[in-house]
Amino acid sequence: MQLKGITKSFHNGDQELQVLKGIDLTVEEGEFLAIMGPSGSGKSTLMNIIGLLDRPSTGSYDLAGQEVDDLSENELAQLRNKEIGFVFQQFFLLSKLTAQHNVELPLIYAGMSVSKRKKLAQQFLEKVELTERMKHLPSELSGGQKQRVAIARALVNSPSIILADEPTGALDTKTGDQIMELLTQLNQEGKTIIMVTHEPEIADYARRKIVIRDGEITLDTTDSVRID
Numbered sequence: 001m002q003l004k005g006i007t008k009s010f011h012n013g014d015q016e017l018q019v020l021k022g023i024d025l026t027v028e029e030g031e032f033l034a035i036m037g038p039s040g041s042g043k044s045t046l047m048n049i050i051g052l053l054d055r056p057s058t059g060s061y062d063l064a065g066q067e068v069d070d071l072s073e074n075e076l077a078q079l080r081n082k083e084i085g086f087v088f089q090q091f092f093l094l095s096k097l098t099a100q101h102n103v104e105l106p107l108i109y110a111g112m113s114v115s116k117r118k119k120l121a122q123q124f125l126e127k128v129e130l131t132e133r134m135k136h137l138p139s140e141l142s143g144g145q146k147q148r149v150a151i152a153r154a155l156v157n158s159p160s161i162i163l164a165d166e167p168t169g170a171l172d173t174k175t176g177d178q179i180m181e182l183l184t185q186l187n188q189e190g191k192t193i194i195m196v197t198h199e200p201e202i203a204d205y206a207r208r209k210i211v212i213r214d215g216e217i218t219l220d221t222t223d224s225v226r227i228d
């Protein structure tokens, strides 16, 4: 993916807030990138643009050879479903659905038959080592188990890119490390991973780190990064 001169402004009455001030970023297939930076610096705003959930105000974004600006809302949604899996800090599982049904959701949206999607959901829950818990509701799962369900759901469409916004933010250190080991394994299998985190130890799982301050990339490095 290639972002050039990306800006994003939000309007509030007659006030304009420029959140991203010209982001240039190229991410190759198979990279593992951590995005760091102070609260309010624009990390989630950038992730939303990368994930095709929001459009930039200006600048160009080329994803898998397609200029995003040229795509209709429908085409954007299709590209998003095909290429991108999302993992969030708060899991966003549907509370009335079992783990298995939560993982099936993207396949329902994709119009897959009941038997096929059941098989795929079970296969991905097995991959995150949750076979015994697949008939349970989210309320019956630990934080780490919930995040693994969310990761299975992000993977079930076979996206090439995983976007994770503070995937360990709601987890204790040990559980967070288990989630990071899972993401590392997925990266080794060829997935491109872009992750937002505040924690240097978590960022160190990624080879490359960028720091965003006040809407601009101020550092792009493979060294350890500390944010104060």
Ligand SMILES: Nc1ncnc2c1ncn2[C@@H]1O[C@H](COP(=O)(O)OP(=O)(O)OP(=O)(O)O)[C@@H](O)[C@H]1O
Binding pocket: 010, 011, 017, 019, 037, 038, 039, 040, 041, 042, 043, 044, 045, 046
């Ligand atoms: N939809 C929106 N409308 C107006 N302002 C917004 C909107 N989304 C984000 N902002 C503002 O943009 C700025 C950057 O927000 P963003 O969520 O990208 O920060 P962040 O770096 O992810 O912070 P955190 O580490 O706290 O999650 C903040 O000042 C925020 O209030």
Ligand SMILES: [Mg+2]
Binding pocket: 043, 044, 045
């Ligand atoms: Mg954020």
